Amino acid sequence: MSAPTPPTVSLSAPIFAKLTPHPFLLRTLRPSEPGAKPLRTNGRTPAETRPLRANPSSLSHAHGSALVRAGDTTVVCGVRGELLPVDRIPQFRPLPPRSATAAAATGDDGPQTIPDAAAAAGGAAIGRGELKDYDLLVPNIELATGSAPQFLPGVPPTTLAQTLSTRVCSLLHSTRMVDVEDLRVWYKPGGAGGGDSSGDGDVTMTTEGAHDAEGQEEEPERVVAYWVLYIDLLFVSFDGNPFDAAWAAVVAALRDTQLPAARWDPDREILVCSPADKRRLNIRGLPVACSAAVFLEKELSESGADAAEGRHWLLMDPDRSEETLCREVVTVVVDCSDGETRIKSIEKHGGTVIGRELMRGFVGVAEKRWREVKEVLKA
Amino acid sequence: MTDRRRINGPPGETIPPFFDDADRAPETAKGRFRPSNAIRKMFLKTGVTPSASGSAYLEISTSAKPGASGLKLSCSVHGPRSLPRSAPFSPHLVLTTHVKYAPFATRQRRGYLRDSSERDLSVHLETALRGAIIADRWPKSGVDIIVSILEGDQERETSRSQGDEVWEMMNALSGCITVAAAALADAGIDCVDTVAGGVAALVQDTDGDESQPSIVLDPVPSEHAKILAACCVAYLPTRDEVTNLWFRGDVPASDMELYNSLVEKGIQASRNANRVLVGCLTESVGEGDTS
Numbered sequence: 001m002s003a004p005t006p007p008t009v010s011l012s013a014p015i016f017a018k019l020t021p022h023p024f025l026l027r028t029l030r031p032s033e034p035g036a037k038p039l040r041t042n043g044r045t046p047a048e049t050r051p052l053r054a055n056p057s058s059l060s061h062a063h064g065s066a067l068v069r070a071g072d073t074t075v076v077c078g079v080r081g082e083l084l085p086v087d088r089i090p091q092f093r094p095l096p097p098r099s100a101t102a103a104a105a106t107g108d109d110g111p112q113t114i115p116d117a118a119a120a121a122g123g124a125a126i127g128r129g130e131l132k133d134y135d136l137l138v139p140n141i142e143l144a145t146g147s148a149p150q151f152l153p154g155v156p157p158t159t160l161a162q163t164l165s166t167r168v169c170s171l172l173h174s175t176r177m178v179d180v181e182d183l184r185v186w187y188k189p190g191g192a193g194g195g196d197s198s199g200d201g202d203v204t205m206t207t208e209g210a211h212d213a214e215g216q217e218e219e220p221e222r223v224v225a226y227w228v229l230y231i232d233l234l235f236v237s238f239d240g241n242p243f244d245a246a247w248a249a250v251v252a253a254l255r256d257t258q259l260p261a262a263r264w265d266p267d268r269e270i271l272v273c274s275p276a277d278k279r280r281l282n283i284r285g286l287p288v289a290c291s292a293a294v295f296l297e298k299e300l301s302e303s304g305a306d307a308a309e310g311r312h313w314l315l316m317d318p319d320r321s322e323e324t325l326c327r328e329v330v331t332v333v334v335d336c337s338d339g340e341t342r343i344k345s346i347e348k349h350g351g352t353v354i355g356r357e358l359m360r361g362f363v364g365v366a367e368k369r370w371r372e373v374k375e376v377l378k379a
Numbered sequence: 380m381t382d383r384r385r386i387n388g389p390p391g392e393t394i395p396p397f398f399d400d401a402d403r404a405p406e407t408a409k410g411r412f413r414p415s416n417a418i419r420k421m422f423l424k425t426g427v428t429p430s431a432s433g434s435a436y437l438e439i440s441t442s443a444k445p446g447a448s449g450l451k452l453s454c455s456v457h458g459p460r461s462l463p464r465s466a467p468f469s470p471h472l473v474l475t476t477h478v479k480y481a482p483f484a485t486r487q488r489r490g491y492l493r494d495s496s497e498r499d500l501s502v503h504l505e506t507a508l509r510g511a512i513i514a515d516r517w518p519k520s521g522v523d524i525i526v527s528i529l530e531g532d533q534e535r536e537t538s539r540s541q542g543d544e545v546w547e548m549m550n551a552l553s554g555c556i557t558v559a560a561a562a563l564a565d566a567g568i569d570c571v572d573t574v575a576g577g578v579a580a581l582v583q584d585t586d587g588d589e590s591q592p593s594i595v596l597d598p599v600p601s602e603h604a605k606i607l608a609a610c611c612v613a614y615l616p617t618r619d620e621v622t623n624l625w626f627r628g629d630v631p632a633s634d635m636e637l638y639n640s641l642v643e644k645g646i647q648a649s650r651n652a653n654r655v656l657v658g659c660l661t662e663s664v665g666e667g668d669t670s
Contacts, residue, residue, distance in 0.1 A: 059451075059530055062483040072429045076529055078483025081396065088391025138388035142491065145479070146455035146525030148430045153477045153525055157384045165386050228393045232482040234527060236453050237428040260396055273396040320430065 017041055022299045022325055029295070029313055042319055049290075049317035049369060052248060052376045056256040064257025064281075068249040071319065072239035077249035079257045081227045083185070083271050089134055089226075097220040098186060130180045130226070132173050139168045139231040141246055147238035148320065164242055167347070168233075168250060171287070171333060175344050177254065178229070179282045185271065187264035188221035224264040225271055229257070240319035243331060247289040252377050257281045287335045287344045288373045290366035293318040293326035294353045312353050316365065327351050330359070334366045337374075341367050385491060395487060410584070411595065411602045416644075418577070418597035418651045419449070423558070423659040425565040431455035433566025437558040439532065439550075441599070449599075450550065451530040454558040456566040458522030466521075471514035472568075473521040476505040478528065478555055485531040496544075500552055503623055507556045507613035508563065510622030511574040522568065526555045532599070543600040545627060546580065549611040550597070552625065553578045556613045557652050564660050572615040574622055575656050577649030579641055580609035581628065594641060596648040612645035616653050621646070 017024045021041075029038045029046065039045060050071035059065035062078035069075075086092045131137055141164045143151040151158060157165075172178065231253070233246050261277035264270075297310035315322055323329075328351025333344040343363060348354055354362070381387050413419070420440040428434035433456040441449030459472060466473075478500040480489045493501075508524065532550045553576030560574045580598035583605040592607055600606060608628020614621050621642075630637055 059483055061486060061530065065483065074427070076481070078481065080483055080488055082393035082488065083396060084389050084391060084393045088389070088393075090390060135387075135389040138386050140385050140482075140491065142481075145453070145527045146431060146434075146457060146477075146523065147428060149457050152457065152523055153479060154475075162384055169386055228388055230388065230482065230488060234481050234529065236527070236529075237430065237434075239430060260398070262396065270397060271394070272399045275398045 017321070021321060025295065025322070025325060026297065030311075038313075040315060041321065046313050047316050047365065049372070050319075052245075052373055054248065054252045054376050056252050062253075063259055064253045064255075066249050066252035066256055068245050068252060070241065070245045070248075070317065072237055073241060073245045074236040075242075075245045075249040076234045076236060077246075077253040078232050078234075079253045080230045080232070081257075081259045082230065083225045083262060084134070084136070084228045085225045085271065086223060092134075095184075095223050097222070129173075131178065131183075134226060136180070136183055136226055136228050137169065137172050137178060137231065138228060139165055139172060139233065139250065141165045141168065141233045141235070141242075143235050143238060143242070145234055145236065147235040151235075151238065160242070164246060167243060168231075168246060171247065171289075171345055172231075172250070175285065175287045175333070175335070177251070177283050177285060177287065179284065182259070182279070182281045183227040183229070184223050185225040185227070185262045185264065186221050187224040187266075189219040189266070225262065227259055227262070229254075238320065240321075240323045241291050241317050244289045244291050244317065247287075247333070248373060248377070251283070251286065251288075254281060255283050255377065285335045285342075286337045286370075286374060286377065287333050288366070288370040289331055289333045290316075290362075290369040291318070291329060291331040292316045292362065292365075293322055294328035294330070294351055295322070295326050296328075296351075296353070314354075314358070314362070316369075328353055330354050330362060332359075332363055332366045334363065334370050336367055336370050341370075382491065411599075415593060415595040416647065418648050419599075421557075421652065421655045423561055423655055425561050425659060425663045427453060428455045431457055431562075431566075432459075433562045433564070433568070435558045435561035435565060437554055437561070439554060441532070449530070450528075450532040450554050452526055452528055452551075452554050452558045454524065454526045454555070454562040456522060456524050456559075456562045456568070458566075459517045459520040459568065460522070462519055462521050468519065469521075470518045472512060472517040474505055474509055474512065474514070475521060475523045476501045476508070476559075477523070477525045478504060478551075479526070480528045480531060483530075484528050496548060500548065500555060503552050503611075503625055504555050504559060507574060507576070507623035508559055510613070510620065511560065511570045511572060511615060512563070513569045513571060516569055522566075524559050524562070526559060528555075543606075546598065546600045546606050546609055549578050549609050549625065549627070550599075552576060552611050553613075553648075553652070556623070557656055561656055561659060565663070572617050572620075573653060573656050573660070574613050574615055575649045575653035576611060576613050577645050577647065577652055578609060578611045579644035579648055581607045581630065581637070581641060583607060594644050596644055596651070608641065610641050610645045612642060612649050614646050614649040614653075616650055 025041050028041055053069045055067040058067045059078050062080050064079040067076050141161050143161045144153040258278040258280050260273040262271050262273045265272045292314045295313045295315050330348040332346050335342045335344055422438040425435045427436045435454050437452040439450040478497050482489050532547050556576030579596050581592050582595055582603040583592050585604055608630045610626040612621055613623035
C-alpha cells in the first residue's frame with residue numbers, strides 16, 4: 001500500500017503573481033538555476049527601463065503638447081498660455097527698462113559664466129523671481145481619468161496627484177527651464193506711434209534690443225503683461241513610475257510650445273496677439289527624471305528595524321505591481337546637456353537602504369537614462 | 380472658493396489670447412468635402428489602458444486639415460465590481476458615467492471641475508448605454524465608465540464660431556457613445572448589441588434665404604453657414620432600437636416629415652459608425668486568437 005500522494009495543484013504564473021506577489025518577485029529575481037539571469041516579473045532585468053516614446057504636437061488647441069509613453073504608462077501634456085495683465089497682479093513691482101537689465105546682466109558677469117549663472121544674475125540684478133512670485137507656471141496632474149482602478153473621478157485629487165503636481169511645480173522652478181523673458185510682454189509708449197501699425201513696428205516681447213539704441217524716448221518701456229503657462233497633464237493609462245513619465249511629458253511639451261507674439265494696443269486698451277508670429281520658448285537644458293524602487297528580501301510587513309539587512313534590488317522604472325511591493329523610492333533628476341552631469345534634484349523616501357555609495361552609482365544609471373531620453377525627445 | 384488641492388495659478392484672472400482678426404480675410408463656410416450621406420473617417424482601437432477592465436480610443440478626422448484629427452476620446456471601463464457596503468441593494472448593474480473635457484481640449488481652457496455641459500453629456504451617455512447593457516446579470520455590482528475628451532471637435536479659428544457649442548456637444552456625444560460601446564465590449568460586459576452614436580443635421584449652406592435647407596450626416600459646424608437643427612441618436616442596429624435621442628433646433632412643429640427624416644438620417648450615421656465599431660472589435664478578437 002503506497003501512501004496517498006498529496007494532491008498537486010498546478011497554478012499558472014499569473015495566479016501566483018496575484019496571490020503572493022512578494023515571494024513571486026523574489027523568486028524571479030533569485031532564480032534557482034545557476035546560470036539564469038535575475039529577472040523581474042515583467043521580464044525586465046532590474047536595471048532595465050521601459051522604452052520611452054514621445055509624440056510632440058499631438059493637440060491642436062494647446063500651444064504646446066506632447067504624448068509620452070513608457071510601457072503602459074501614457075501621459076498627455078498640454079501647455080496653454082494665457083495673458084495676465086500687470087494690473088491684475090496684487091503686488092506687482094515694475095521692472096526697470098529692458099536695456100538697463102540687459103546691460104547689468106552682461107556687465108557683472110565674466111566671459112566664462114555658464115548660461116545658468118548669467119540668467120540667475122539677470123534675475124538677481126532686479127532682485128526678484130517673477131516666475132514664482134506671480135505664479136506664472138501652473139502645472140496640474142490629473143490621475144482621475146480611469147487610468148487605473150484606484151483613480152476614479154468624482155472625488156478630489158488623490159494624495160498622489162497632489163504630490164506629483166507639487167513636485168513638478170517645484171522642479172520647474174528649481175531647474176529654471178523657462179526663461180521669464182519669454183513670458184514678459186513689453187510695451188514702449190510712443191514707440192508704436194505714427195502710421196506704422198504693422199507687427200514689426202510695435203514693440204512686442206519678441207523684438208530684442210531693436211529700440212534701445214536711441215534712448216531719446218520720454219517714457220521708458222515697461223512690462224504690461226505676463227504669459228501664464230497652464231501645464232495640464234492627463235494620465236490616459238497608469239502603470240507605475242508616474243513622475244518620470246509626467247516630467248518627460250512636461251519637458252517635451254515645453255520644448256514644443258510656441259506662444260504667439262503679444263502686444264499692447266493702447267487705443268483699445270487690450271492685449272492683442274498676432275496669429276502669424278509665433279515664437280518658441282527658450283528652454284534651458286534637458287532635465288530628465290530617473291526613478292527606482294528598492295525591493296527588499298524581507299516582506300514589508302515583517303521588516304522591522306533591521307530592514308537594511310538581507311539582500312535588496314534596485315528596480316529601475318518600477319511598474320504598478322512593483323510599486324506596491326516597495327517602500328523606498330529614489331528619484332534623481334539629471335541634466336547632462338552642458339557636457340557635464342548636473343544633478344538638479346534628488347528625492348528619496350521610505351527607507352534606509354540607499355546610502356551615499358549606492359546613490360553615486362545611481363547617478364551613473366541616470367546619465368544613461370538621460371542619453372536615452374535625449375534620443376527620444378530630439379527625434 | 381478656490382480648489383486648494385490643485386495648483387491654481389495667479390490670483391488675478393488670466394485672459395486667453397485675443398487675436399487680431401482685422402488683418403485676416405473674413406472666413407466663409409469652407410464647404411463640405413464629402414457627400415452628404417457620409418460620415419468622417421474614424422479610428423477606433425481597444426485596449427489602450429491595460430489596467431482597466433476595458434478601454435478604447437477614438438479619433439475622428441477633421442475636415443479642415445487633411446491628416447489632422449478633430450475629436451480624440453479615450454474611454455476606460457472599470458468593473459463590474461461589488462458595490463460599497465453603504466450602498467443600498469440593487470438588483471441591477473449600477474452604471475456610472477463620467478464625461479470630462481481635458482483642460483486643453485477646447486478653445487477656451489476648461490477647469491478641472493465638471494461643468495453643466497459635461498454633466499449633461501454624462502446623463503445622455505448613461506441613457507444610451509443603459510439600453511444596451513443586460514443589467515440584471517450583475518446584481519449588487521457597479522461599473523464605472525469614464526470618457527476623457529482629449530481634444531474637442533472644434534476649429535481653432537475663433538472668428539465664426541459663435542453658438543456652435545451645442546452642435547459640437549452633439550458630435551462629442553455620438554463619439555462618446557461609440558467609444559464607450561467599444562470599451563464595454565472590451566471589458567466583456569454583456570450587451571444586447573453594440574450601440575453607436577450618429578448625428579444628422581438640417582443645414583443651410585449659404586447665408587441667403589434662397590437656398591433650401593438640406594439634411595447631412597455628421598455635420599461639422601465650420602463647414603456650413605448655419606445649422607438649423609440637429610439630432611443625435613444612439614442606435615442598436617440588429618434590434619432596430621433607439622436607446623437615446625437628443626433633438627435640438629428650430630424645426631416647424633407641423634413638419635413631422637422633416638423630423639422623421641432627420642432621425643432616419645441620424646440612424647444612418649449611427650449605422651456607419653457601427654460598422655467601424657464592429658470592424659474594430661472583430662479585429663481585436665482576431666488578434667487575441669492568434670497570439
